[in-house]
Amino acid sequence: MTTLSERILGAPAGEYVDRPVDRAYVHDGTGVLTLEAWRALESGGIACPDRNYVLFDHIIPANTSTTADLQNELRKFARGAGMHFSDIGDGICHQLMGEGTALPGEIIVGADSHTCTLGAFGAFATGVGATDMAVVWASGSTWFRVPETIGIFLSGRLSGHTEAKDLALTYVSRLGMDGATYRALEFIGDGTAHLSMDSRMTLCNLAVETGAKTGLCYADEVTVGHLEAFGSTASPQTPPACTYEQELHFDLGDIVPVIAVPPRVDAILPVPDLCGLPLDQVFVGTCTNGRYEDLSRFASIVRGKKVSVRTIVAPASRSVLGEAARTGILSDILAAGCTVIPPGCGPCLGAHMGVIGEGEVCLSTANRNFRNRMGVGGEIYLSSVSTAAASALAGEIAIPGGDE
Amino acid sequence: MKVEGRAVCLGPDIDTDLIIAGRYLRTKDRKIWATHVFEDLDPSLAGRLGGSVIIAGKNFGCGSSREQAAVALKEAGVVCIIAPSFARIFFRNAINLGLPLAQADLSCREGELVVVDLSAGIVTAGEFSREIPSLSPRMLEILAAGGLVQHWRKRE
Numbered sequence: 001m002t003t004l005s006e007r008i009l010g011a012p013a014g015e016y017v018d019r020p021v022d023r024a025y026v027h028d029g030t031g032v033l034t035l036e037a038w039r040a041l042e043s044g045g046i047a048c049p050d051r052n053y054v055l056f057d058h059i060i061p062a063n064t065s066t067t068a069d070l071q072n073e074l075r076k077f078a079r080g081a082g083m084h085f086s087d088i089g090d091g092i093c094h095q096l097m098g099e100g101t102a103l104p105g106e107i108i109v110g111a112d113s114h115t116c117t118l119g120a121f122g123a124f125a126t127g128v129g130a131t132d133m134a135v136v137w138a139s140g141s142t143w144f145r146v147p148e149t150i151g152i153f154l155s156g157r158l159s160g161h162t163e164a165k166d167l168a169l170t171y172v173s174r175l176g177m178d179g180a181t182y183r184a185l186e187f188i189g190d191g192t193a194h195l196s197m198d199s200r201m202t203l204c205n206l207a208v209e210t211g212a213k214t215g216l217c218y219a220d221e222v223t224v225g226h227l228e229a230f231g232s233t234a235s236p237q238t239p240p241a242c243t244y245e246q247e248l249h250f251d252l253g254d255i256v257p258v259i260a261v262p263p264r265v266d267a268i269l270p271v272p273d274l275c276g277l278p279l280d281q282v283f284v285g286t287c288t289n290g291r292y293e294d295l296s297r298f299a300s301i302v303r304g305k306k307v308s309v310r311t312i313v314a315p316a317s318r319s320v321l322g323e324a325a326r327t328g329i330l331s332d333i334l335a336a337g338c339t340v341i342p343p344g345c346g347p348c349l350g351a352h353m354g355v356i357g358e359g360e361v362c363l364s365t366a367n368r369n370f371r372n373r374m375g376v377g378g379e380i381y382l383s384s385v386s387t388a389a390a391s392a393l394a395g396e397i398a399i400p401g402g403d404e
Numbered sequence: 405m406k407v408e409g410r411a412v413c414l415g416p417d418i419d420t421d422l423i424i425a426g427r428y429l430r431t432k433d434r435k436i437w438a439t440h441v442f443e444d445l446d447p448s449l450a451g452r453l454g455g456s457v458i459i460a461g462k463n464f465g466c467g468s469s470r471e472q473a474a475v476a477l478k479e480a481g482v483v484c485i486i487a488p489s490f491a492r493i494f495f496r497n498a499i500n501l502g503l504p505l506a507q508a509d510l511s512c513r514e515g516e517l518v519v520v521d522l523s524a525g526i527v528t529a530g531e532f533s534r535e536i537p538s539l540s541p542r543m544l545e546i547l548a549a550g551g552l553v554q555h556w557r558k559r560e
Binding site for chain 2: 016029030032033036037040041042043059063064066067070111112113115127128129130131132134135138139143145177178181182211213264349350351355368370371372373376
């Protein structure tokens with residue numbers, strides 16, 4: 001009678017445990033500090049190079065000489081140390097780890113808060129800082145406090161233009177920005193079984209916005225099928241039989257398109273309440289909503305039409321971009337007047353390629369709308385891909401499917 | 405282990421973007437982070453953090469895993485942060501850098517002397533004293549060593 005986190009970490013909630021990690025990854029943003037801290041340890045080596053990944057996604061290609069120098073140092077180190085290395089344009093770290101690498105039952109740490117995305121595979125995946133990661137490099141293990149778990153029971157199916165992102169923003173709003181601090185979220189029930197892996201990753205991605213350590217889905221045939229498509233094998237996990245510290249229940253048929261209003265991810269309104277709000281930019285992508293399912297949904301709405309506000313689309317990975325090119329949806333997106341940028345984080349954290357200006361409003365499919373995040377004096381509204389697509393066409397916030 | 409400083413009062417849900425904005429992350433120069441800490445919240449704050457104890461509302465440090473946030477606060481001279489709750493990655497990052505945190509819901513008076521006794525688990529602000537929950541034994545060890553790097557090196 002244990003939660004998935006307890007099962008994977010091998011101890012009851014509340015206990016502190018030391019565990020070897022199966023996979024550990026950093027990106028160009030956090031890897032630099034990790035390397036500094038690792039050097040300060042003077043440990044002499046990397047415990048398990050083949051379990052470590054360095055994946056460039058945050059500022060790619062480099063935007064300044066300083067960035068280029070920092071990236072060069074990390075690139076040379078990663079290659080020299082025998083770590084797995086992904087260079088610019090391969091994609092967002094969480095997405096790449098989700099393309100056949102992260103497996104059910106694994107313990108995964110990433111030097112990025114959205115590492116929780118990989119809980120979608122039934123792994124215990126959580127974000128850590130640079131110094132914790134440096135010790136993982138040196139020792140191959142780290143400590144965890146086994147979290148209590150909030151069970152999120154999903155029933156029914158999403159309908160119309162409602163997406164996993166709407167469900168995610170809805171549960172974040174229900175729990176609040178610190179409603180699950182130090183806890184894990186488990187998504188269970190028939191409603192989860194109907195969700196694709198892309199949707200489950202979106203769901204788990206926002207777990208950290210409630211303060212949660214991670215969000216998890218039990219691996220099932222959908223998980224196994226996804227992994228097989230990337231050449232990996234896995235088995236489904238036994239469904240849960242446990243008592244949760246707290247339970248939330250959602251009938252997916254009741255979920256409606258929503259938008260998170262700046263500067264809080266938990267401040268949501270139904271899309272109709274914001275209809276007509278003028279936009280300066282629309283951004284579709286990120287570790288939340290840059291997967292093939294997202295791009296496909298976006299293309300199906302903008303196909304044959306023109307966006308009336310500048311619209312940036314960032315595929316989450318090279319394989320997503322390749323698939324979009326192969327199936328033709330990339331052409332639809334380009335023909336609609338969107339700007340497609342390299343697979344990576346894009347302007348999500350306000351560093352480059354779509355930073356917004358003073359007084360500007362961006363509708364984004366990302367996961368954070370904190371003050372000034374995408375640019376000083378700019379405001380970020382968060383929505384699903386379908387809402388972003390409808391709004392890009394209208395040039396103002398619009399209801400997805402509103403013109404049908 | 406005891407630290408003291410003058411109170412600087414902040415609100416709830418201070419996120420890591422507000423502590424140090426993404427546009428300042430691409431450097432290894434810690435002074436840059438200390439100079440721009442809290443810039444988007446209140447540009448005058450950075451200059452007032454030397455020897456300070458931050459007393460904030462709930463969920464301090466929410467958001468990104470960027471350790472630069474904890475580095476910036478430490479470099480700017482913050483000696484301790486007190487809040488009713490902390491985001492977990494920030495919590496670990498701060499302790500790993502040897503920056504003490506205390507969990508307490510305190511009413512804050514700007515500039516008041518605050519004493520935090522981490523060993524005894526007591527925080528005193530003006531004439532008020534309050535018990536604070538103890539950190540885990542390992543976290544206390546890490547703090548006592550001055551941070552995770554020093555703690556790890558000692559263990560070797």
